[in-house]
Amino acid sequence: MDYAISIFVNGIVQGSIYALMALGYSVIVGITGLVTFTHGEVIMMGAFASFYVFELFGNNILIGAVGSFIVCGILGIIIYKVCYERFLAAPRHIALICTIGASMMIKNLAQIVFGPNQKPMMGIVKNQLVKIGPVQLSVLQLVILAIVLILALGLSLFFSKTKYGVAMRAVSQDKTAASLMGLNVNANVLLGNIIGCGLAGVAGMLISVYYQAFQATMGGPLGMKAFSASVLGGLTDSRFAALGGLFLGIIENFGIAVSSASFRDIFAFIFLILILILKPQGFSKKGGIKL
Amino acid sequence: MTQKLKAWFMGLPKALRILIAALLIVLVLLVPRFLTSSYIMGIVCRILLYCTLAGSLNVINGYTGQFSIGHAGFFAVGCYTTAVLSSHYGWNFWFTLPIAGILTAIIGLLVALPTFRMTGIYLSIVTLGFSEIIRLVALNWTGLTGGPLGIKGIPAPQFLGMNVRRAGDYYYIFLLFAVLFLLITARVLKSRIGRAWMSIREDQQAAQSLGVELVKYKAMNFAYGAFWAGLAGAIYAPYINYVDSNTFTLDEGFNILSMAIIGGMGTLGGPVLGSFVVNILNELLRPVSAYRLVVYGLLIVVMMWIRPQGLIGASDSMLANNRTGLDLLERLGFKKRKTA
Helix, strand or coil, X not given: CHHHHHHHHHHHHHHHHHHHHHHHHHHHHHHHCCCCCCHHHHHHHHHHHHHHHHHHHCCCHHHHHHHHHHHHHHHHHHHHHHHHHHHCCCCHHHHHHHHHHHHHHHHHHHHHHHCCCCEECCCCCCCXXXXXXXXXXXXXXXHHHHHHHHHHHHHHHHHHHCHHHHHHHHHHHCHHHHXXXXXXXXXXXXXXXXXXXXXHHHHHHHHHHHHCEECCCCHHHHHHHHHHHHHCCCCCCHHHHHHHHHHHHHHHHHHXXXXXXXXXXXXXXXXXXXXXXXXXXXXXXXXXXXX | CHHHHHHHHHHCCHHHHHHHHHHXXXXXXXXXXXXXXXXXXXXXXXXXXXHHHHHHHHHHHCCCCCCCCCHHHHHHHHHHHHHHHHHHCXXXXXXXXXXXXXXXXXXXXXXXXXXXCCCHHHHHXXXXXXXXXXXXXXXXXXXXXXXXXXXXXXXXXXXXXXXXXXXXXXXXXXXHHHHHHHHXXXXXXXXXXXXXXXXXXXXXXXXXXXCCCHHHHHHHHXXXXXXXXHXXXXXXXXXXXXXCXXXXXXXXXXXXXXXXXXXXXXXXHHHHHHHHHHXXXXXXXXXXXXXXXXXXXXXXXHHHHHCCCCCCCCCCCHHHCCHHHHHXXXXXXXXXXXXX
16 A cells, blocks of 8 residues: 555656646647657757756756746747747648647757767655655655646736737737737747747656756657647646646556566557547637636 | 649650650669669658658648557558568568557557547547557567567568578668558548548538538548558568667657658648658768757747648648748748739
8 A cells, every 4th residue: 555655646646747748848839839859858858958057057957947947938939940930830840840840850959969879867856755644755846846836826827817828828819800900920939939948848857856867858758748748728728738747757657566567668658549439629718828 | 842843744745755754763773773772761761661650651741630659559450460470470561560550550549439429639649558558568568569678580472583682682671661651642632531631621511511521531641641551660670670679769669750740741742752852851960860850849849830731831821821830931931922
């Protein structure tokens, strides 16, 4: 029983990181109306950004989060310029192919610049155990949960309370109508891309701190997990995307417990296929994209 | 350009046409006599192999506008089927071929079936995931696939009564299947099925309202593409003589994809040209081989910006629909082409 509880808790922690990735993914897909294949590579770049931030400024996870958010936000601007700006009105597959090309470039350049080997990322947070009732958590896990919760709540407040958030929701629902109301569609799409990529960057930092290792080729499976999780929200509904991430983390950890860790990435795929069979539209409500 | 070439060719007298065709065929058949270097024959074999592979991907991506990216997965299924059947169970190579093709088609269909009702992106992600999963399964299912050690010593096939060993001999097998693929696909595309596929690419709703059953035709299209990818894998297994899971990474899938995109989607000639361009580029970039996929990625993005249908893709289809590209060309100083 204790074993099952600890698997469950590990699943929730890991799932919360997936949820952060899925949040970023659904923001990007929601605001651009186009899909992206660069998400996994952005997550990977977030891990590398935080690695160098830790080297420069010492092991403070908050500074690392800010650093990877900024770096990946800038990456988001580049991706927007390359893949989206000209193609918002073009057929969807053009932006799709563009993001594939961009992700190939980012991934292989990263392998050349940073080297293809796995790098360690140890001792960012002190390894202490905390006991809450029957549940045993490490400080690191609590920190991860706290960061994800703060970011998710902040995102939710941003979209519901601020002027910019409301403008972005309008753009994501109907670009023509939004531009008729005097909104700058391109600027909003750019902002959405920066936020989505920034969140992915933070998620990349968290997952590498959690695994205590990262490498240039880790982007592919993570991008697929972000996608699988956000399918639960019909790709665009952030709340269900986050829920999907949590589910994914729990399923993955129980799956590994009954099989082996080398099958880790298979469970995300099974999860995706199951949702596509059972509830292909996800749980987003009809009528516009919800953030 | 291809149309002009075809019109010029058809304008020649019939005897001359037959003579040219016969000369070409003899020339193609004699290639291994002229190019004796096994290095160059290896490149030629790769080009022919990827003609089939990129072509089968093009059937999916270029003719129905679905978007598969995990073609390496189907390639892997075909390759492992032949490797396992011929080295573990001693099957004749030629009997493993149809099994490999059909098995790949069935697996591809099972994987893609849940996505046919959705927009294209779901298929893309599912195929991407599938490609990675197949590699993981091959890596971990040691009993069947040899795990990380792979399968060694796949028996050489017999062709016209002789053992096929050198690249110069495999040339004929690769050529046979590339030509078979092109001929059969050309016939399929002219039939009702092919026209239904293209109508789905141009406008799903219009196609549906004209009586094209979307799911049925998308499934047929996907199975057809996967079948040829499996077949290509089956031929590749004895040629490479050693199959392991490292051959079938996502990068391999992107490699095939870049051939289809750069050469041009929606025409039969496109992937053939793409296979030439990318494979020769591959050899030219050998000194800086780490940058190979960076260059392909850059080429894909540049293609989308300037000529989204690829070098000789279907310019009269929605694949070519990109106003921004023309604007860019004009800014660079090219004149706008007059549309007749």
